[in-house]
Amino acid sequence: MINPKDAHIKPLPMPDADSQAFWLGINEGKLLLQHCQACGHVQYYQQAICRACGSEHLEHRAASGRGKVHSFSVVHRAPGPAFKQDTPYAVILVELEEGPRMISSFVGADPAVVSFDMAVELVCESAGGGVSLPRFRAA
Amino acid sequence: MTLKQTSSTRSLRGKTAVIGAALSAVGRVPGKSALALAADAATKAMADAGIGRGDIDGVLSSHAFAAPFHRFSVAISEYLGIQPTFSNTLQVSGATAATMFNIAAAAIAGGLAETVLVVGGDSLLTGLSPDLALRSMTESRDQQYEMPFGIPVANTFAMTAHRHMKEFGTTAEQFAKVAVTQRDHARRTPGAQMTGPLTVDDVLNSGMVTTPYHKLDCSLISDGGAAFIVTSAERAKALGIAKPIYILGGGECYTHEHIFLMPSLTTTGAVQSSAKAYAMAGCGPKDIDVAGVYDCFTGTVIMILEDLGFCAKGEGGPFVEAGQMTYGGAVPCNTHGGLLSFAHSGMPGSLFHFYEVVNQLRGRCGERQVAGAELGLVHSLGAGFATNATTILGTEATL
Numbered sequence: 001m002i003n004p005k006d007a008h009i010k011p012l013p014m015p016d017a018d019s020q021a022f023w024l025g026i027n028e029g030k031l032l033l034q035h036c037q038a039c040g041h042v043q044y045y046q047q048a049i050c051r052a053c054g055s056e057h058l059e060h061r062a063a064s065g066r067g068k069v070h071s072f073s074v075v076h077r078a079p080g081p082a083f084k085q086d087t088p089y090a091v092i093l094v095e096l097e098e099g100p101r102m103i104s105s106f107v108g109a110d111p112a113v114v115s116f117d118m119a120v121e122l123v124c125e126s127a128g129g130g131v132s133l134p135r136f137r138a139a
Numbered sequence: 140m141t142l143k144q145t146s147s148t149r150s151l152r153g154k155t156a157v158i159g160a161a162l163s164a165v166g167r168v169p170g171k172s173a174l175a176l177a178a179d180a181a182t183k184a185m186a187d188a189g190i191g192r193g194d195i196d197g198v199l200s201s202h203a204f205a206a207p208f209h210r211f212s213v214a215i216s217e218y219l220g221i222q223p224t225f226s227n228t229l230q231v232s233g234a235t236a237a238t239m240f241n242i243a244a245a246a247i248a249g250g251l252a253e254t255v256l257v258v259g260g261d262s263l264l265t266g267l268s269p270d271l272a273l274r275s276m277t278e279s280r281d282q283q284y285e286m287p288f289g290i291p292v293a294n295t296f297a298m299t300a301h302r303h304m305k306e307f308g309t310t311a312e313q314f315a316k317v318a319v320t321q322r323d324h325a326r327r328t329p330g331a332q333m334t335g336p337l338t339v340d341d342v343l344n345s346g347m348v349t350t351p352y353h354k355l356d357c358s359l360i361s362d363g364g365a366a367f368i369v370t371s372a373e374r375a376k377a378l379g380i381a382k383p384i385y386i387l388g389g390g391e392c393y394t395h396e397h398i399f400l401m402p403s404l405t406t407t408g409a410v411q412s413s414a415k416a417y418a419m420a421g422c423g424p425k426d427i428d429v430a431g432v433y434d435c436f437t438g439t440v441i442m443i444l445e446d447l448g449f450c451a452k453g454e455g456g457p458f459v460e461a462g463q464m465t466y467g468g469a470v471p472c473n474t475h476g477g478l479l480s481f482a483h484s485g486m487p488g489s490l491f492h493f494y495e496v497v498n499q500l501r502g503r504c505g506e507r508q509v510a511g512a513e514l515g516l517v518h519s520l521g522a523g524f525a526t527n528a529t530t531i532l533g534t535e536a537t538l
Contacts (some may be wrong), residue, residue, distance in 0.1 A: 013283040023283075045284050045397070071298040071305075071404055076347040077354075079291030091290050091349075093298050093399060101399040105288045116305050133287055 010082045012131050021060055022046040026132045029124045030062040033098055044100035065122030066139060067096040074111045090114045094136055108137035150419050153538045155244040156375040156383035158368050159188025160497045165363030165482040166332035169265040173206035174218050176364035176484075177260025181219055184366035189378065190254070195368075197225035197252030199243055201235045201259040201486030205266030215258055225252035232279060232521025233433055234391070235259075236489030237528035240517075241389030243369040253374060259487035260364025279522060281397055293357060293436065295398040295523030297349045300438030302404040304351060306453065309441060311351055313456035315342035317437035318355050318479050320465050325476025327507050332359055333480040342437075356437040358478035358488070365490035367497070382501045385538060387422075387514075388531040390415025398523040408527035409446035409518055416529040417448075422514060424448035427531075429499045429509045430470050431492025431517040434477040440464070443518055444472070447529070471509045474499060489519040493530075500534050513537050 015023040022045070025032040034043045038055035049056055072092040078084045090111035095101050106114050107123060120136035127133045161183030163176040171179070177200070185191060198221060200212035208214040212228040225246055229235045236259070243255040280286045280295070303309045322337035337355070345354040375383040392408030392415075395401045417423050424447055432447070434440045441455030449470050450458040463469040475481045475495035478488045496515040498504050513534045520527045 010289070011282060011286040013287055015283070019283055044399070071302040072350075073294045073297035073301055073352075074347075074350040075289060075291065075294060076349065077291075079289060079294075083289040086289060089289060091288055091294050091298070093404075103285050103288055103290060103397070103399050116302075127287065135288075 008081045010127070012127060012129055018048055019046045023131070025060070025062070026124050026134050031065060031122055031134050032060040033063050033096070033100060034058040035061050042098045042100055044096070044102050063122070064097045067094040067120055067136065069093070069114060069116060069118045069120060070095040070101055071116070072106070072114050074114070092120070092136060094120060102134070104134055104136050106137070107135045113138065151241070151244040151248055151389060152387050152419055152421065153385045154248040154372055155369055156372055156380070156385045157497050157532065158370055158375050158378065158380045158383050159184040159190070160367050160494050161187050161365070162330070162491065162494055163260060163364040165330055165484065165491070166361055167264055168262065168362035171262060171362065173203035173261045173266060173364070174215060176262060176362060177215050177258050177366065178218050180260060180364040180366035181215070181256055181258050184256070184368050188368040188380070190368065192219060192221050194254050195221050195256045196223055197243065197246060197255035198223045199226065199239045199255055199257050200228050201239065202228060202230055203259070203261040204485055205262045221256070225255070231393070231526040231528070233435060233486070233489055234519045234521045234526035234528040235486050236493060237389070237517055237519035237530045238391060240369065240386060240493065240530045241391065241528065244386040244389060247369065247371050254368060254370040256366060257369055258364070258366040259490050261485040261487055262362040263360045263485050264362045266362065284397060284399070291349065292523065293352060294349045296436045296439055297352045298398065299401070299404045299442065299524060300436065301351050303438060303442060306405055307456065309438070309456035311343060312339050313441065313460050314351065314356055314437040315339040316459050317434070317440045317464070318342050320459065321434065321473050321477045322480045323465070324474050324507065325480035328475045328481055331476045331481045332361055333476070352436055352438070358435045358483040359480070361482035361484040363482050363484040363487060363491070365487050365494050367490070367493065382534065384497050384500045384532050384534065386530060387533045387537065388416040388418070388420030389529065390419065391528040393526055395525055401524060405442065406452065407442060407446050407520070407524040409443050409520065409529065412527040412529040413447045413518065416516070416531045420531040420533070422531065426514055427470055427516045428512040429474065429496055429515045430472045431489070431496045431515070432472045433489055433492070433518055433520045434473055434479050435483070437479065439520070440472070443520065447516065447518060466509065474504065474507050474509060489517070492517050492519070496532060500532060
């Protein structure tokens, strides 16, 4: 059964064997992308094989941290009590300079300023419990 | 990534038929467990088909948030006193409904079962607190790369709708028109959860949930169950069923798991799933008389109307605005009111679209009846368009 107490706790990433390096990188302020040495594909998120060609030869490289907003949605009604005090906040779909897209949230200014194709840059922020999250602010 | 289209000479066309369909009470139904709602619908569906428990040898179901059995299909079988020799609990979020019909047809055509109970029931409205109901929705997003950012399921769909506005000039008023059209439909549907009059302004003034979606752009939270009896065409004939509704085609497509890997935010896997279903059924979008289009949010309907081929890409907004998704238009859709106004009890929600389309094809919809409806389509989807499934149904005249 769903435990009512859980609904008040913000979910934090639980790194697994695939993603450990990624979350360590975020804690150090770096957004690691996987570059395939066989086909050149660049991917987010972290996994054991290249999604384009299946190669296992993947190399971590830190992203520039620059990107633009491909789409976004400003949340006024939180998904459960854990996020209630944060509203309104902007969830953004960032297209990174290197190509991949990722989900993140906008920080550092009123969410009302977020717009399509807006330039943003990475900020790795502590989310408590020794975990940081990759968020973005206006560039 | 390019998606491969498979072509096959093997086909489900006309090999199976829906011979029974029923709903439990839907909307706010306190005091009934998810299993009780599913069982109630199942019992009524068997009565509708004129068969008994002993005639069922297959059971397919969806999951239930309020009764989180790992094997809901097995639990509901036990509850009903059935020991099926074919069963599975399917889970591809909102697309599950159409996959249940596709898989029931395939199982029967392939000899795994003769008569399959397709069933779902859940009590999201009174069986879970509202916060937990919402939380149960967010938990379907990825724990590492999505959930930590406070992303409700609504938000994934909202980002696609937002991008649709940017790319094609779709407006908030056009989204609202979907809700208004479907409310007009629900007002004529006995048992619908929302039956009060609704205007575009009401939708726009209903409070923002997650931009661009207002409260009334979002589907309901409900209780309710639905059940169907699917059997072979031969068995339907032997039973002397007055109006069997044949499964003519099915197709599915799974383009991504994470919303950030959706190949395009404005074109969905419904393009591929419906292409497969149309090819199997031997028809096209212009031939469809009545449709059930998954409507978790208003913009979802606009995008899917485009991807099912009812209008061109980007023209969904004007299509809806011109009344093309209601009576007298190109394709009456969600004539029961849909998830937006009839009811949305989670996984069973899209089964309500099947119930409506089956009854339209059986000519049982009273004042909602679409005149001369012979060929129907239901499209189910879920998880930020990660999952898409289409089923095409028809009367004997379409065989």
